[in-house]
Amino acid sequence: MDIDYTTYSDLSLFSQEEEFSVFHKLDLTRTQAGKDQLLEYFNHPFGALGPILETQQILTLILQHADEWPLTISNGTVMVMERFYETAIDTLPQSHNLPGAMMYKIFHGPDYSLVRYSVGHFADFIRGMVQLMGLLNKPDSPPLLKALLERARRLLDNDVLQSLAKTTPGVRLNAIQVVHYGYHIRERSKSLMQGLIEIHSKLDAWYSMAMAVKKYRLAFPTFTRSEDPFMEVSSLYHILLPTPVAYNVQMDKSTNFLFLTGANMAGKSTFIRAVGVSVFLAHLGMGVPAASMQLSLFDGILSNINVVDNIAKGESYFFNEVQRIRDTLIKISGKKKWLVLIDELFKGTNMQDAMKCSTAVIKGLIRIPQSLFILSTHLYEIGEELKQYPNISFRYFETAVKNDQLEFSYQLKEGISNDRIGYLILKREKVVEMLEKL
Numbered sequence: 001m002d003i004d005y006t007t008y009s010d011l012s013l014f015s016q017e018e019e020f021s022v023f024h025k026l027d028l029t030r031t032q033a034g035k036d037q038l039l040e041y042f043n044h045p046f047g048a049l050g051p052i053l054e055t056q057q058i059l060t061l062i063l064q065h066a067d068e069w070p071l072t073i074s075n076g077t078v079m080v081m082e083r084f085y086e087t088a089i090d091t092l093p094q095s096h097n098l099p100g101a102m103m104y105k106i107f108h109g110p111d112y113s114l115v116r117y118s119v120g121h122f123a124d125f126i127r128g129m130v131q132l133m134g135l136l137n138k139p140d141s142p143p144l145l146k147a148l149l150e151r152a153r154r155l156l157d158n159d160v161l162q163s164l165a166k167t168t169p170g171v172r173l174n175a176i177q178v179v180h181y182g183y184h185i186r187e188r189s190k191s192l193m194q195g196l197i198e199i200h201s202k203l204d205a206w207y208s209m210a211m212a213v214k215k216y217r218l219a220f221p222t223f224t225r226s227e228d229p230f231m232e233v234s235s236l237y238h239i240l241l242p243t244p245v246a247y248n249v250q251m252d253k254s255t256n257f258l259f260l261t262g263a264n265m266a267g268k269s270t271f272i273r274a275v276g277v278s279v280f281l282a283h284l285g286m287g288v289p290a291a292s293m294q295l296s297l298f299d300g301i302l303s304n305i306n307v308v309d310n311i312a313k314g315e316s317y318f319f320n321e322v323q324r325i326r327d328t329l330i331k332i333s334g335k336k337k338w339l340v341l342i343d344e345l346f347k348g349t350n351m352q353d354a355m356k357c358s359t360a361v362i363k364g365l366i367r368i369p370q371s372l373f374i375l376s377t378h379l380y381e382i383g384e385e386l387k388q389y390p391n392i393s394f395r396y397f398e399t400a401v402k403n404d405q406l407e408f409s410y411q412l413k414e415g416i417s418n419d420r421i422g423y424l425i426l427k428r429e430k431v432v433e434m435l436e437k438l
Contacts, residue, residue: 001045001283002300010305011276026212031075034204045283054142055285062210065135073128077121084118096180105175115182126165152199155192160184218287226296228253229337229372235291238274245410251372255393260376261417262397267410268376272341299336305343318348338371355379383416
């Protein structure tokens with residue numbers, strides 16, 4: 001799936017402020033290597049149905065065995081293993097007899113202690129990997145998972161590593177064992193262990209995705225093998241909100257353009273982001289924040305939400321809005337299926353100009369049947385002219401005013417809103433009163 005940096009930012013898929021980041025919300029990995037792998041998945045959502053469905057199957061299998069997942073492999077365990085190969089120590093003797101082991105322990109005490117400590121973590125790791133293989137290597141396991149576990153089996157098919165895995169957890173190894181296992185791990189098995197750490201990072205990333213599905217009660221979407229764009233979602237909500245309001249959304253080729261209106265703070269931007277995030281998560285093979293979701297495979301997501309000006313280049317806000325629309329048109333003009341999300345188009349110019357520009361853009365976009373479009377605007381006036389086009393549906397968020405107080409239902413309703421509450425907000429926040437006292 002094609003998704004650019006601007007869209008990642010617009011949808012808050014990544015953010016330095018963790019509370020506003022979808023990635024940080026869903027990151028339940030146990031190791032840094034797993035987190036890096038999860039980040040890799042987020043940066044490369046799938047563009048084909050096969051890996052999406054396989055990932056769903058893998059996460060479902062992990063959920064079935066979540067209570068049996070080994071906790072012996074922690075981030076500390078993996079860090080100790082990696083640092084063991086990075087730390088310079090005196091050479092371990094190849095022959096593991098009592099005199100050689102005792103000589104190393106006596107004359108290389110600090111290095112011996114490091115080896116003993118590290119070997120314990122290697123043992124925990126190998127035991128955990130053996131346990132994971134037993135949990136996940138089932139006759140009906142997805143091919144992607146089977147291939148990974150078969151690779152792990154081949155790497156673990158080593159007499160010394162198998163012997164280390166059978167040592168009793170918590171029981172202190174003797175000097176001969178420490179030197180023997182330490183030498184083998186450091187001098188003979190470095191590539192094997194690095195390969196196993198890489199495999200575990202993938203399992204850890206999948207574990208995180210599965211645990212997020214469980215923790216946040218996400219639903220696995222159903223993909224339709226359709227040549228035309230399609231999306232039907234029940235009780236969709238934004239995953240970053242603590243108390244979200246759910247929406248029902250249905251779009252297809254015959255109604256592929258949603259014209260969204262409503263006052264400031266009514267919920268338009270949240271709704272647009274909720275749709276984008278859910279489609280993105282679906283293409284990772286994850287569950288989505290909804291009761292149910294059916295959709296076609298999309299080739300990409302493009303957004304136009306947080307456009308900024310560029311002082312260094314002397315580019316205005318409006319110019320960058322135009323450039324973003326231009327780039328969007330270039331990308332979606334082919335036969336691929338896109339989800340295009342536009343929030344408050346042409347905020348950088350006067351109202352009359354914005355209405356003329358917005359109408360021109362909308363009339364052009366509706367001629368692209370292979371994509372779905374959601375566009376929010378304050379310019380409800382242009383809605384009447386657009387009612388002649390059958391593939392445009394009109395929805396709005398209602399705002400009620402009671403005793404000069406705003407009430408937002410955040411419910412998506414059919415029609416066009418003409419709410420204007422800017423002056424009321426100024427008045428409610430005492431700005432009008434302050435101005436009158438100047």
